[in-house]
Structure formats: structure tokens, C-alpha cells
Amino acid sequence: MTDLVYKCKLCGTCCHEVPGDYVKRIPIYPDEADKMIEIAKERGVDFKIIEDLVFPDVINENILVLTYRIRLDNETQGCPFYDKSEGCTIQDVKPLACQAYPLALKRQDAFNFEISIDPLCNFVIENYDKLENVDIDKLREIFKEEYPKAETFYRKNKKLMFKIRKLEVTNQIKIPHQISIEEFNKYLQQWDRKEITVK
Ligand code: SF4
Ligand code: SF4
Structure with a gap:
């Protein structure tokens, strides 16, 4: 048995890109993204987000957006809210993914996740x-x-996955379970976005 207790080393690695082929994902929900955009505007921070977890809905011809991810700064390769001396400058409102870190949600399949430890954290x-x-x-x-x-x-x-499933079983949306990359890319270019949110 271990008597280990987590203590962040304040190295900032988790707020930055990691070297190699791995692409950093800091997932944020639409409501978190709105809050961060607002703060960025107030502070004049260049904050941008990229769509992350999305599903095509072939009934309404929409791209359903479940989460975004933070676009890292080109120069620092880090989150625009990270400050070298202060660390995270939005501690009070940082997204759940950052609050839980180094614990993370590991995807098991399209709709299921489990709590796991992120192996990229320096404490880990x-x-x-x-x-x-x-x-x-x-x-x-x-x-x-x-x-x-x-x-x-x-x-x-x-809750989010449950909402998607419910919309599916009530035939309000239809997510194809097999789709070619070409088709998916075509939908991404042509269809409107619809955010799916839960409280
Ligand atoms: S929000 Fe804060 S903790 Fe999260 S990646 Fe940005 S600087 Fe790091
Ligand atoms: S990588 Fe781990 S130890 Fe370093 S700042 Fe992030 S959570 Fe803390």
C-alpha cells in the first residue's frame, strides 16, 4: 500500500503542448468556453477554441458539438491563460478538465468514458x-x-452522452455509426453547428 499524496509540482507541463506526435487536448464544454471567451475579451487575451468532440446528425444536417479544446498559443505552445510566474490565471473558473487534472476521462468507446490518471503529468x-x-x-x-x-x-x-442517446432513440437526431472520412469531412465543411449542452 502507498501513502502517496498528490502534490502539484507547478511545472506547467499540463498547460502546454508535449513534444512528439501526441496532440494536446484540453477539453472544454460550451458553457466553459463562453466563460473563458468572456474573460479573454475583458483581459485582451488572444483565446481561441477548436471543435473537439463532434457528431454528425444526418436528420437535421447539423454538426453536434459536445466539447471544444483550447487552441494553444503559437509561440509558447501553451494555454493563453497560463502565466510563467503565476501559473493558471483563471484558477477560480478553470474548466473541469483542468480542475480534475491529473485525473482525466479516458474514452472507452464512442459514448463511454472512465476516470483515469494522465500519464503526462510530471507528478505521475x-x-x-x-x-x-x-x-x-x-x-x-x-x-x-x-x-x-x-x-x-x-x-x-x-449526462451529455445520455442526452445524445435520448435524442437518438426519440428520432430527433441520427448519428451514423459508420461513416467514411470523406463523408465526414464534407459534412464538417457544409453543415451548421449545434452545441449540445447540459448543466
Ligand atoms: S485554463 Fe488554466 S489550468 Fe487549464 S490549461 Fe489553461 S492555464 Fe492551464
Ligand atoms: S504536469 Fe502535473 S505536476 Fe506539472 S503542473 Fe501539471 S498537474 Fe502539476
């Missing part, structure tokens, strides 16, 4: 041997503050 890298086989109870103890945030993140995601 340093303590990998101790974290490798911990169970949920231990995870809760090690990440005392982050685990409840990860649960909130998980519940919100689940």
Missing part, C-alpha cells in the same frame, strides 16, 4: 510505480481534491 511520471496498480479507493485518497472534480467531470460527460 515521478510516481508511476506507486500509481500503476492503485484501485479507486486509493485513487480517491491520493487525489483527495481532484477526485471529486473528476467525478463531476464524469457525471457531466455522462
Whole structure:
């Protein structure tokens, strides 16, 4: 058993791109994106978002947007809200993904996710041997503050997936389960966007 307790090393790695082929994803929900855009406007911060988790709806010819991701700054390769000396400058309103980190939602399939540990965090890298086989109870103890945030993140995601499923079974939308890249790209170019939100 481990007596490990998570303590952020304040290295800022999680707010920046990581070297290699991996593409950094800091997922944000539409309501979080709105809040961050507003703050960015007030502060004159160049903040942009990119669509992240999207599904085509072939009944209404819409692209359903479930989450966005933060577009990292070209020069620093980091989140525009990150400051070298202060760290995150939106601590009070940072998105759930950042509040829960280094816990993250790992995608199991198109509609299912599970709480997991992000292996790119420097605390995790340093303590990998101790974290490798911990169970949920231990995870809760090690990440005392982050685990409840990860649960909130998980519940919100689940609600979102449930909403999509409900719209599908009531025939209000139809998401094709098999689609070619060409077709998907065509829809992305031609169709309007519709955000799917939950509280
Ligand atoms: S919102 Fe804050 S914690 Fe999240 S990536 Fe940006 S600077 Fe980092
Ligand atoms: S990578 Fe991990 S240790 Fe470094 S700032 Fe992010 S959460 Fe903290």
C-alpha cells in the first residue's frame, strides 16, 4: 500500500503542448468556453477554441458539438491563460478538465468514458510505480481534491452522452455509426453547428 499524496509540482507541463506526435487536448464544454471567451475579451487575451468532440446528425444536417479544446498559443505552445510566474490565471473558473487534472476521462468507446490518471503529468511520471496498480479507493485518497472534480467531470460527460442517446432513440437526431472520412469531412465543411449542452 502507498501513502502517496498528490502534490502539484507547478511545472506547467499540463498547460502546454508535449513534444512528439501526441496532440494536446484540453477539453472544454460550451458553457466553459463562453466563460473563458468572456474573460479573454475583458483581459485582451488572444483565446481561441477548436471543435473537439463532434457528431454528425444526418436528420437535421447539423454538426453536434459536445466539447471544444483550447487552441494553444503559437509561440509558447501553451494555454493563453497560463502565466510563467503565476501559473493558471483563471484558477477560480478553470474548466473541469483542468480542475480534475491529473485525473482525466479516458474514452472507452464512442459514448463511454472512465476516470483515469494522465500519464503526462510530471507528478505521475515521478510516481508511476506507486500509481500503476492503485484501485479507486486509493485513487480517491491520493487525489483527495481532484477526485471529486473528476467525478463531476464524469457525471457531466455522462449526462451529455445520455442526452445524445435520448435524442437518438426519440428520432430527433441520427448519428451514423459508420461513416467514411470523406463523408465526414464534407459534412464538417457544409453543415451548421449545434452545441449540445447540459448543466
Ligand atoms: S485554463 Fe488554466 S489550468 Fe487549464 S490549461 Fe489553461 S492555464 Fe492551464
Ligand atoms: S504536469 Fe502535473 S505536476 Fe506539472 S503542473 Fe501539471 S498537474 Fe502539476
